[in-house]
Amino acid sequence: MSAPATSKRRQLSHVLLVSYIGLVLFFAVFLLGASVGTIRAAAQAQARNEAERSASEARRRLVEWQREPAVVADLLIKQPSLPFYLQRGQFTKARALIADVGKTSDIDYIGLERQGQMIGQVGLRPPTSVAGLAFGKRSEAWRIVRRPVPYVQDVFIVVAQRLGDRLSQRSDVEYVDVRLRPAIRQRRAQPDAWTAALQEVSFTGEADTYEDIRGTAAVRIVAIRDTDGRIGALLVASVHEQWMTRRILEWLGIFGLSSLVTGGIAFALAYLLAARIALPFARLTSVARRLGSGDLSTPVAPPGTFLSEPVALAENLENMRARVSALTESEREQRQELDVILDGVDEGIVGIDDHDVVHYANRQFLELVGRERSDVIGRPLQDTLKPVPSSAAAGEGAIPGLPAPERYFATDMMRPVIARRLRAAEDRHVMVVREENAIEAARGMRDRILANLSHEFQTPLSAQIASIELLRDHLRDHGDEIAMRLADAQYRGSIRLSQLVNNLLDSVRIESGEMRLRRAPLDLISVIAEAIELMQPLIEQRDQRVLSSLPAGPLLVGDAQRLFSVIVNLVANANKFAPDQTRIWIEAEWAADRVTVWVEDEGPGLPVSHTVSDLFAPFKRSPHEEPSQRGTGLGLTIVHAIVLAHGGVVKVVEPLRARGTRIGIVLPLESNA
Template structure:
């Protein structure tokens, strides 16, 4: 038996598991998406960093241009240049350099450098970007001095990577690539890819984002244009793999924290829902347990909840409790009534279970066996009703209880040992409809004893007659063939008469045996497909010696059909023979016997009609099918046993059919019909 679990725990576990599973599915399915997003984010970051660096470079260019213009327009500088006060001019330039946040200032006259301060850039003759021998880039601005020909000032600012990257950089690396980059590039796959991108941007003037290199770094190249629009250098902004990974770790950390919060919320909601759902179901479950142990008096309390299901379940359980209590009371009253009825029956009645142990016995049975109820209930059936050894009458069931379970109905008459002496009992039982089987036990009456003796004598005589009669018929058939070959008319007539007598005697013996079997309930039918036209033709051929004896003509109409008839071919053949024998017996000599088959949708009918004296009046027709009943006023000299039509009706009814009487269609006489059900199409 599987281990049971509480509903509340299952609800909490299911909610938390679903939340964790959802997070795991999101993480698993989003791993590739996360990588793509991080890569796109890195590319967008370097693109934005490149745009910011270019904007800062333009700001630097404007600032240094403003410094140069302001310096060139200062009258103080012109006075120093005109008077030749180089020392004063240098001090003035130093003060201006510090306030203008430039790295180098130069004042020149037509005769050369007049004054300069700060570290000099490699070139001072033109404006734009220049690079020194150490790879350091300078932003140089040359501005003529107003009203002084051949005089100019030069302002220069050194560009460091940190200045271009800005203070808000998140790991971006900014560098400038000039004309010497192509000659200094290393011979690696990453360097060759960078050189190809460098040349492409240099030639097209369009910025380009590079795919991640072997280390996972992401970079972008943007052209830097001079005052005349020419490309002075390329700006490269790169983002290391570690910076990208840090973004991924931050995203995963946020996802983990969110998942944890989601799991905590799910657990809290699940716990709240579990208590809200499980508590009313627990109350209903405890009420169901009380019902299960038979407590039909305690009402099922409807739980205080707004959930529809437990309320409906509690009300249904309480309604079921009330119905069970009412049914129990009715069953108790019915049991008392049934016990009173069974105690009032003259016969003894017992009920046995599947192990053949007696579970119930009425008062008459206890008086019959002379025991108390405590000595009978629970005892094996054979220990209470012990038959006399080797006592079994022909036509009776040796074990009525066992035979009834196998065949549906059984009866036994015999001597049983009760209270130390043998007594004649009749036991009748039917198949159990459920777990119990009922048997009726009573003492055998004198009429039943006489009938049992009659059946026993008939069964013994019929059985003893069968074997010699079969040998007699075989001998007569051989003699008949021999005499017919000789052609002696007298001998032929005598042997045919002997053959007809043997056939009639065989039919009589069969009828006697079948009557005993039918009355005792031992007649068993086989279920097989029956070719009814062929079966009737064989019956006509078998009866031909008897019909030929009386010069009777048989008119047969036996059409075939695709419909199927299921039954016992041997017993149905006996039905046809008995009907033909009845017509042969009651029809006059030189008359006609009609036999025909009529196929319907659900039934098939076999009709036999003769030209005899017809059927008796209506008040006497019921006796036609009673066993051992004969009509001495109408029956001819060939007297029978009175079993033929009784056996016909019994066999037909066992096949689920019926025997009908109808008015003759051809001439005056009797018309018998047998209606049998067909298999559904």
């Protein structure tokens, strides 16, 4: 887990440098974002000015364009030969005259009109011969001048000139378009923005500038009047959106270039400042690394810097080095003293971790296992000590408040030893090891003998009980009362003997710590009923009567076989200690989180000298008050151990009905049952 965390760490100089650059970039982006609106407004204003300037220049060109046809017309009517030709009807010479004038000028059309008919014309004919501004089918603009020929009645000179692209011939400004278009003569009901603007200028005659119409940044519309003062056309100068976009990009480029230069200067300054700030911290890091490697003899020198923090940190490191050096020396002396103490005790001491790997062993432990220190340290405990299967050193050797001792064999010497495991820390354990004495060896042998005898007795007893049950069924059909009574007595004795064997086997398991519960949902009322049914022959033998109050309840989680043994032992004690022809009460009381089973008899009650610990102690008996059918003294011990294993308690209270004994077991109800 340490490698990924280390790879994510960064040097202080890098962090400072990135922080400075980040701040500069942040302010640059902030200023750019704040200035975008200002830049756009400035570009919009410039587009508006450009549209107005283009319209003004186009109007000047338009005036020049309008003057040219008038000059040509005036020139023709001042020719003395033209009236002379027309008065004498020499139309061919008149046509030749206007043709010569047309060739020497840029006029598109010259015509002679008499009484509404053209008697001679040169060039492309305009859409009309009426003086003023006119527009063709493709909205091309014409300037038409009409002059009467002097001295000739009803004859007029018509001079027309097309506008063409004269208004937009500008190479210095791109995306600027200047056009002349007809004025709107009739208002529309719901015009769009563009039509509304043209319509407004057409009817008011006042020039105006509009923004964001038909993909234009700005458009200037000017009314053009004819010689009679009537609005004949509209001069439209528009600046496209691309023009403003280019201006915005140019200004942003200038801003970005200046920001880049400023950022470069800031980067250089940040690099120098970050290096100067981080240098003393880097030196202190190497000092800390040296201290961490164990070099506590070299003093920590204060760094030469203008910052107060590295100097204070160096002073603290020096103080810490001095204290750690003193503590290390003190710990070394205490460790040597502790080693002498541990080597002087009679028991072996061994330290292990959570994986049972040995990290310490005193001299006595090495002598017990017959090993050298190098053969034990850093090796698994199993290489030195082998646990003894299915046994423990509990019982008389157990000390209240301490873990039960365990039995081992030294692997090389096969020497039996007793060890007690104590937790020293989260992942550290200490084992106190001593050689097994004769009493503990005898107790272990007793446990093995009892376990073997119990197992050996259990199989033939089970077969014998089954055979007696078959014999009873056979005799019940033949009516032989004497044989039936003998078979019943044999059956009761077999049940009693089976119970004693089971108690011995359970006691060995309890004392060795090998009793395990098979936890599963069970019906406690059914378990109690089966136990009463098993004990019924012994109860009938003494003419006793069982009074049960067993209301149904929820399932509980536990070992049905062990709880069956608990009920059998409680009923067996009541049957054994209570006189003949008495009653035994068995009751179940259900609560929200527990169930209590009470067994009460009419016997002599518990001896006054018995304490609660004596009552549940193994092999504790009261021979002066015990009935003729003697037992092993293990029944209540087994009851107590099994109930505790289920998380319950055993209660002994005053009887409710008569002089006797009232014992109850309280078992918890688990939610997942």
